[in-house]
Amino acid sequence: MQALLNTAIQAARRAGDSSMRYIKRLDELDVRSKSRNEFVTQVDLAAEQIIIESVHERYPDHGILGEETGRQGGDEVIWIIDPLDGTTNYIHGFPVFAVSIGIQVKGRMEVGVVYDPNRQELFTAIRGVGAQLEGRRIRVDVNRVLEGSLIGTGFPYRENDRWMEQYLNQFRAVMHVAGDVRRPGSAALDLCYLASGRMDGFWEFGLQIWDIAAGSLILCEAGGMISSMTDDGDYLETGNIIAGAPKVHAELEKLLKPFLGPTMADAANE
Ligand code: IPD
Ligand code: CA
Numbered sequence: 001m002q003a004l005l006n007t008a009i010q011a012a013r014r015a016g017d018s019s020m021r022y023i024k025r026l027d028e029l030d031v032r033s034k035s036r037n038e039f040v041t042q043v044d045l046a047a048e049q050i051i052i053e054s055v056h057e058r059y060p061d062h063g064i065l066g067e068e069t070g071r072q073g074g075d076e077v078i079w080i081i082d083p084l085d086g087t088t089n090y091i092h093g094f095p096v097f098a099v100s101i102g103i104q105v106k107g108r109m110e111v112g113v114v115y116d117p118n119r120q121e122l123f124t125a126i127r128g129v130g131a132q133l134e135g136r137r138i139r140v141d142v143n144r145v146l147e148g149s150l151i152g153t154g155f156p157y158r159e160n161d162r163w164m165e166q167y168l169n170q171f172r173a174v175m176h177v178a179g180d181v182r183r184p185g186s187a188a189l190d191l192c193y194l195a196s197g198r199m200d201g202f203w204e205f206g207l208q209i210w211d212i213a214a215g216s217l218i219l220c221e222a223g224g225m226i227s228s229m230t231d232d233g234d235y236l237e238t239g240n241i242i243a244g245a246p247k248v249h250a251e252l253e254k255l256l257k258p259f260l261g262p263t264m265a266d267a268a269n270e
């Protein structure tokens with residue numbers, strides 16, 4: 001797994017450096033809309049190409065699931081790639097975005113890399129070996145509770161806005177108990193911030209597998225928990241997630257799930 005991790009790190013750094021080169025020329029960006037509030041630029045596409053080339057240089061037979069180019073190649077080892085997580089931030093020059101690469105072997109997440117090129121911070125994990133930030137072991141705080149904690153979230157601002165009412169009720173409930181709430185805008189980094197204790201809990205609807213593949217492994221290897229908010233599958237499939245340090249995760253599950261109601265169950269099954 002170490003060899004896979006090394007290639008993933010190199011690919012993530014190359015892609016992140018590429019995005020940082022373009023950010024000085026934001027006014028020249030060609031921004032296209034994939035759907036409501038969902039944008040892609042030539043920066044996303046270039047970064048994904050760089051990652052795929054880096055993988056194929058060493059592992060020509062490995063499969064790829066990239067946000068921008070979709071599925072290709074073998075299915076024993078699959079590289080799950082979000083070349084630029086936080087594109088809305090990126091196109092505004094808001095410096096919170098990351099490269100996310102998760103590697104699944106025979107259907108199980110084994111390696112995760114999230115690279116923040118603004119802070120030049122590298123989060124990594126190998127299943128069973130632990131999670132690291134810049135080579136130093138990271139762990140969640142097992143004693144942390146919801147009261148007074150810092151909770152992260154993502155808004156239902158795209159096609160998932162049909163969940164807005166339930167979400168706003170959940171938001172109010174969290175605000176009553178937690179210390180404060182943040183919406184940084186990169187789900188991959190959000191999970192790494194949980195893993196490193198910079199936030200204590202997190203919830204969001206409608207994420208995609210490439211948003212959370214790497215970050216969820218990093219979080220779990222740091223002792224954190226992640227689960228699906230809805231009952232229609234595993235969290236990687238539903239993308240409706242509750243995550244956090246163990247006690248905070250348990251409290252969030254108890255607090256947030258009752259707001260789902262029958263409407264949410266229907267929405268999840270659509
Ligand atoms: C988005 C970010 C954001 C989350 C969105 C994701 P993208 O990824 O992770 O934090 O709220 O749901 O789609 O589109 O910038 O790669
Ligand atoms: Ca993403």
Ligand code: CA
Nearest residue numbers: 067082084085
């Ligand atoms: Ca993306």
